Amino acid sequence: xxxxxxxxRAPEKTPRRDHRSRGLRRGExxxxxxxVSPVVVILGVFLxxxxxxxxxxSVSDWGGRGSPLSPNVNxxxxxxxxELTSGQGLRSRDFxxxxxNNAWYVFLVVPLQTAxxxxxxxxxxxxxxxxxxxxxxxxxxxxxxxxxxxxxxWIFLFSAAGPVxxxxxxxxxxxxxxWFNDPRGIVHLLFGVFGVDxxxxxxxxxxxxxxxxxxxxxxxxxAMSAFIIMAVFTTSGTFMxxxxxxLQNVGYELTEAGMMDGASAWQRFWRITLPQLRPTLFTVITxxxxxxxxxxxxxxxxxxxxxxxxxxxxxxxxxxxxxSNQDWGIGAAIAFILFLIIIAFTLLxxxxxxxxxxxxxxxxxxxxxxxxx
Amino acid sequence: MTDxxxxxxxxxxxxxxxxRAPQRRRRLTxxxxxxxxxxxxxxxxxALVYIYPFLVQVATSFKSEQEAASNPISLIPQTFTTAAxxxxxxxxxxxxxxxxxxxxxxxxxxxxxxxxxLAGYALARLRFRGRxxxxxxxxxxxxxxxxxxxxxxxxxxxxLGMYDSYAGMxxxxxxxxxxxxxxxxxxxxxxxxxxxxxxxxxxxxFRVFWSVVLPMARPALITIVxxxxxxxxxxxTHFIVSVQDxxxxxxxxxxxxxxxxxxSQGTQYxxxxxxAALMTIPVAVVFFIFQKRxxxxxxxxxxx
Numbered sequence: 314x315x316x317x318x319x320x321x322r323a324p325e326k327t328p329r330r331d332h333r334s335r336g337l338r339r340g341e342x343x344x345x346x347x348x349v350s351p352v353v354v355i356l357g358v359f360l361x362x363x364x365x366x367x368x369x370x371s372v373s374d375w376g377g378r379g380s381p382l383s384p385n386v387n388x389x390x391x392x393x394x395x396e397l398t399s400g401q402g403l404r405s406r407d408f409x410x411x412x413x414n415n416a417w418y419v420f421l422v423v424p425l426q427t428a429x430x431x432x433x434x435x436x437x438x439x440x441x442x443x444x445x446x447x448x449x450x451x452x453x454x455x456x457x458x459x460x461x462x463x464x465x466x467w468i469f470l471f472s473a474a475g476p477v478x479x480x481x482x483x484x485x486x487x488x489x490x491x492w493f494n495d496p497r498g499i500v501h502l503l504f505g506v507f508g509v510d511x512x513x514x515x516x517x518x519x520x521x522x523x524x525x526x527x528x529x530x531x532x533x534x535x536a537m538s539a540f541i542i543m544a545v546f547t548t549s550g551t552f553m554x555x556x557x558x559x560l561q562n563v564g565y566e567l568t569e570a571g572m573m574d575g576a577s578a579w580q581r582f583w584r585i586t587l588p589q590l591r592p593t594l595f596t597v598i599t600x601x602x603x604x605x606x607x608x609x610x611x612x613x614x615x616x617x618x619x620x621x622x623x624x625x626x627x628x629x630x631x632x633x634x635x636x637s638n639q640d641w642g643i644g645a646a647i648a649f650i651l652f653l654i655i656i657a658f659t660l661l662x663x664x665x666x667x668x669x670x671x672x673x674x675x676x677x678x679x680x681x682x683x684x685x686x
Numbered sequence: 687m688t689d690x691x692x693x694x695x696x697x698x699x700x701x702x703x704x705x706r707a708p709q710r711r712r713r714l715t716x717x718x719x720x721x722x723x724x725x726x727x728x729x730x731x732x733a734l735v736y737i738y739p740f741l742v743q744v745a746t747s748f749k750s751e752q753e754a755a756s757n758p759i760s761l762i763p764q765t766f767t768t769a770a771x772x773x774x775x776x777x778x779x780x781x782x783x784x785x786x787x788x789x790x791x792x793x794x795x796x797x798x799x800x801x802x803x804l805a806g807y808a809l810a811r812l813r814f815r816g817r818x819x820x821x822x823x824x825x826x827x828x829x830x831x832x833x834x835x836x837x838x839x840x841x842x843x844x845x846l847g848m849y850d851s852y853a854g855m856x857x858x859x860x861x862x863x864x865x866x867x868x869x870x871x872x873x874x875x876x877x878x879x880x881x882x883x884x885x886x887x888x889x890x891x892f893r894v895f896w897s898v899v900l901p902m903a904r905p906a907l908i909t910i911v912x913x914x915x916x917x918x919x920x921x922x923t924h925f926i927v928s929v930q931d932x933x934x935x936x937x938x939x940x941x942x943x944x945x946x947x948x949x950s951q952g953t954q955y956x957x958x959x960x961x962a963a964l965m966t967i968p969v970a971v972v973f974f975i976f977q978k979r980x981x982x983x984x985x986x987x988x989x990x
Contacts, residue, residue, distance in 0.1 A: 344812055345813065348804045349804070349808045355801075356823065356861055360835070363841060366838055367837050380845060433732070448729050448732075451736045454973070457969050459919065463962075464945065465959065466739055466959065466962055469743070469955050606831070610923065631833070635837050635840075648836065648838075651834065655831055
């Protein structure tokens with residue numbers, strides 16, 4: 314990146330000197346701009362411009378009629394943001410509910426998909442493995458299908474009389490839940506087992522974003538849990554590939570040294586292999602966090618936020634606020650808050666997983682993955 | 687000294703792990719053989735969990751609606767019927783959705799391959815003022831999550847009068863920042879001497895790019911094709927905010943509307959599952975054609 318800039322101005326100032334290089338580099342500046350112009354124009358018009366416009370809408374009272382840039386649209390400051398975070402009224406409550414739903418989703422999906430994909434990668438990376446191509450394909454295939462197709466399949470699998478419940482009945486003899494119609498939170502259900510069926514007085518009052526403490530700890534609803542399983546199912550294959558590539562770069566000599574020293578396979582994995590996978594772990598968790606805060610397709614295709622609003626997510630709420638309720642300012646404000654949340658989470662986990670000076674091998678192991686993402 | 691030996695060793699190990707297998711197998715103790723069996727048992731079970739949903743999907747699409755409800759687990763329909771498919775092809779908008787998806791995907795893929803490699807080449811090789819800035823912008827764009835763009839995209843398309851048009855569906859997808867990044871990395875890995883030779887022979891910049899550099903970039907281009915094809919075929923959010931006219935629905939949009947009950951009375955699982963299975967076929971075909979590459983993308987994307 315740095316070196317090519319040096320000679321940039323030279324030809325202009327001294328047109329006669331360095332004639333041959335000028336001949337070779339003739340018109341390169343123009344060509345350079347021509348080559349990047351399609352990308353620049355499209356990113357500018359369909360990315361930067363939209364973001365700026367939405368930023369304006371989020372601080373305006375535009376109601377969806379005419380252009381948001383017309384003179385009779387007013388600047389309202391941070392009113393939309395204020396309304397969302399006030400804890401008063403339906404919009405704030407819905408926003409709180411959406412955050413609650415998505416936070417539980419992130420909290421469960423990210424660790425599960427990371428652990429499962431690492432587990433699969435380790436299994437199919439065994440040196441004396443037969444048919445590993447077959448297994449890798451099997452685990453990766455769900456990742457290529459579209460979220461719409463998978464959601465349609467999932468709604469069937471988890472329908473009241475669907476295959477999953479049929480399986481539950483066959484194995485346990487019991488009756489499975491009515492998955493996508495069950496709004497009960499699984500943490501509440503867990504409390505129910507111990508006889509706690511209603512909110513203890515201490516956490517029954519409306520609190521942060523209009524939700525009581527009892528509501529916040531409800532856990533994902535049974536319906537959302539089906540989506541959580543789906544997310545783990547569809548993403549584990551992609552992340553497995555990242556881990557497989559990283560495992561290939563893990564030096565075997567350290568593992569061998571561990572064997573010599575009598576470390577068990579379990580110890581070798583935790584003490585020798587895993588530390589070397591740290592950069593990939595970092596990538597997987599980052600991508601997982603970014604992806605999980607953007608749950609939209611599944612909800613749009615499947616439940617539309619039902620049952621009992623337990624599957625609305627900030628992304629979906631942003632969409633319905635704007636397109637269905639014509640609350641454009643609110644919708645745009647939700648999108649930007651979501652953006653901030655994603656940035657905050659990425660920075661937080663960056664800080665948690667921060668690393669001391671990196672070895673050459675780790676850098677090498679990391680580069681391909683970073684580029685792929 | 688030790689370093690180079692270690693390196694060489696790592697290389698042989700990663701390059702040909704399978705060759706070493708037979709030699710090791712002979713040394714298996716009964717205990718580790720048991721472990722081996724357990725490993726395959728676990729893998730087989732996991733593979734079943736991953737594959738079975740798709741098998742039951744295809745099977746159910748050939749069942750009658752009653753059977754789909756009464757016997758959801760079985761993989762062989764008792765009464766084999768193609769009613770769902772007939773209905774989809776003869777009595778729904780499915781063929782239209784399919785055509786729209788195909789048009790958009792082909793245009794987007796072609797456009798992306800061209801624009802992304804042009805920009806990647808310029809950022810990697812050409813010297814022009816503002817190059818660093820543009821690269822920084824491209825990287826910055828990769829950080830913007832797509833759901834944040836839902837409302838903004840609509841606003842701009844509406845403002846530009848491109849709402850409900852093919853232009854509005856295709857243009858915003860034509861450029862992919864990650865693709866620019868991949869191509870730039872790839873071009874930087876090609877030695878510049880080849881191009882310089884062509885330049886000395888008097889070829890212009892575009893000529894050098896088109897007939898010298900691009901043919902060398904085949905592996906990276908294939909990566910871009912795979913990513914663009916999958917990305918645009920499976921894209922949903924952009925088509926939600928760019929069109930309203932049912933005549934412009936793509937498969938994702940159409941099947942999503944099917945799922946929320948547009949055509950249906952009752953559950954209609956065979957019909958919905960048939961639609962979902964059909965829309966998976968093109969990406970599945972691309973996947974199986976390029977399987978080797980995809981399975982190695984993490985390396986291939988960059989090193990080619």
